[in-house]
Amino acid sequence: MTPPRFHGYAALVTGAGQGIGAATAHRLAAEGASVLVTDLDGARAERTAAAIREAGGTAEPLACDVGDRAAVDTAVAHAVTAFGRLDVLVNNAYAHHDDAPLFEDEDDDSWAHTLDITLTGPYRCSRAALPHLVASGRGAIVSIGSVNGEQDFGGHAYSAAKSGLASLTRTLAGHAGPRGVRVNLVAPGTVRTGAWAGRDDALKRAAGLYPLGRIGEPEDIASAVAFLASADAAWITGTTLRVDGGLLGVNTGFRRAMAGESGSAG
Template identity: 80%
Template sequence: MTPPRPSRPSRPAHPATPAPSAAGPRFDGHAALITGAGRGIGAATARRLAAEGAQVLVTDLDGDRAERTAAAIRETGGTAEALPCDVGDRASVEAAVAHAVARFGRLDVLVNNAYSCSSDLPLFEDEPDEAWERDLDISLSGPYRCSRAALPHLIASGRGAIVNIGSVNGEQDFGNHGYSAAKAGLASLTRTLAGHAGPRGVRVNLVAPGTVRTDAWAGQDVALARVSRIYPLGRVGEPEDIASAVAFLASRDAAWITGTTLRVDGGLTATNYGFQHAISGE
């Protein structure tokens, strides 16, 4: 039985329909916190938001890696700071949110990008509890902790947005049991939190990438070339492909979009190229 829903808080006055982003950088006057931003999708997102005017707090479990991303942004004229953050630890998350607000005076955008993805063993029954629990803790409970800590500040901004980084693994079977379950759960959390936070002026959406050329695929160029054959657009993704989608969903260009999953997967989940190749004998 579905439990009764709590009464909704009163709705704030919402701003008028926003002007087109062509009027200027979309994130002028915005502050953003990005987790797992020391490299890959997170780093590309930090660069993209900063290039569009945002003040960015780059967080990562590896503080040195976070600082390298922040330094690169500053070298190109952007505003960025770095801070170590373990999304598996509530105190660390709350300290990161407090740091962003103290340094920038506000928080408008949260990007939940940090994740854990354990390799599968040949037999499911041999999977250790530790791998399963870590994947769920970092990839699902981490965004929960970050969103909980950030939400009061996102509400106060009057234009708050949360963008979760999910995966096509949350929709179809591509292996990685714990990671896939976590990403499916994150899509559900995106929808329920969107319903809860929408009346208070905060939008919550999710980007579901396909295969993206990040450090996770380092040294596997041959495998990536093979994988490219199953993508209708003929290639795997780049971190910047995902960053572009995040920037859209975080901006006022997406002012009437919440609770959605945006697949950025080169058409992978729209068709079955593997089946077509098998039938054709290619």
Template identity: 75%
Template sequence: MTAMRRFEGHGVLITGAARGIGAATARRLVEEGARVLVTDVDLVAAEKTAGALRELGGHAEAFTCDVGDRTQVEAAVAYAVEAFGSLDVLVNNAYRCTPDAPLFEDEDDEDWALDLDVTLSGAYRCSRAALPHLVASGRGAIVTIGSVNGIQDFGNHAYSAAKAGLMSLTRTLAGHAAERGVRVNLVAPCTVRTTAWEGRDDDLAVAAGLYPLGRVGEPEDIAAAVAFLASADAAWITGTTLRVDGGVLAVNTGFRQAIRFHGKDAEEGDGSEEG
């Protein structure tokens, strides 16, 4: 258990929290004293995650929530407020990502609409339902899980468009909510070792070599960033996108390696000719 207790007495709702980044964030916040509502479309998995957190001595409950359904979203928010006495933190983590069609003109309208609805409109629905309660708490914070896909091309047209939209929503909502005492921020990860990469260890190993820090991310890396932005340690931060990406957007590792290797070959060639 972490020594920090920044969320003692806080009520927290996390979407898509049955596994991966959502589950890691739930664990981190519970370890810091939060009471967490683990929501997911998969209630069995959500119950399992909440049960594991209770075994650690934390306060966690599970609730079914499809962020595409306004009624379910509002029910989840109401449940959190009733169960915990307040809602202090909302973590928008739920998303949908459909692999691209080989050709853009073959993209499917339904998949496009669903990716945007779950990923972007889902965060909108949850934030809208939660905002009055976050205001009432006097220390409210929204942290949304975005992606570097919203900043740079990593594929996945609809998903990337939705993540870019989340960055814009973060800025506009931060401006609206600031005078009401609620902070709104976003974390933008790159490759993170979650169940979405299950069975693809070789791909992750290749990806690790493209990161300046020499590895892909772990769910706990993102959870730590969420905990910071949701806490009073970030009391003067709102409307920001925090890139938690191993340096991949700052440094083109593949390009640097290619140039270095090319330069080495050229130097060796020049030396052999002189010899």
């Protein structure tokens, strides 16, 4: 019988207490990886890890603030100590704040915090993990970007951070490739996570703008992460994989407008 795709692998997933991070941790564990589930909220991390263990997987929880270098270094060291190695890093943790009505009223602290967690956080995590990923001989970094990094969907700081993360993916891929580590990014469209809680009407409207007729689920993104982290993607690095239901490739709203149909953005 063929062993699971991540048999013998160890992975660290940030922001894994809920949403895309939790789904990714579950997916990697279901395919054989030992997973360090990290989250700013330690209780959320524990719940995800417990659910993975209940399902027969291997997982440990750890509270980790990716805005704190010491906490990041501790998390990477914890993964290596607990599992004996580190093969996969998934940079999923992010921060977001609502735009001010006028750009000139944007707040410096909110801007800085969003960039620090969303862009500099993956930088800290990748820096700490890289020597261990090199040592594994099959290391992979997969970061979670966004369609916001490629097109305007609002969110000045968040979009700038995600665009920067795509650039970091490319430059780090060039640096790490000769050392045997692949670096890629998944760019999701609208995904049903806690960030959309209480906004079901907006999600329903948004679904109509997707060529595939629905918004994404966390598991859709986890599947793409698992592919890029695995040996199935052994000759892929420095790429951005859009997992967006066709949003950026097909302008559904425009097509409907030209056909005389109604449609509005969510």
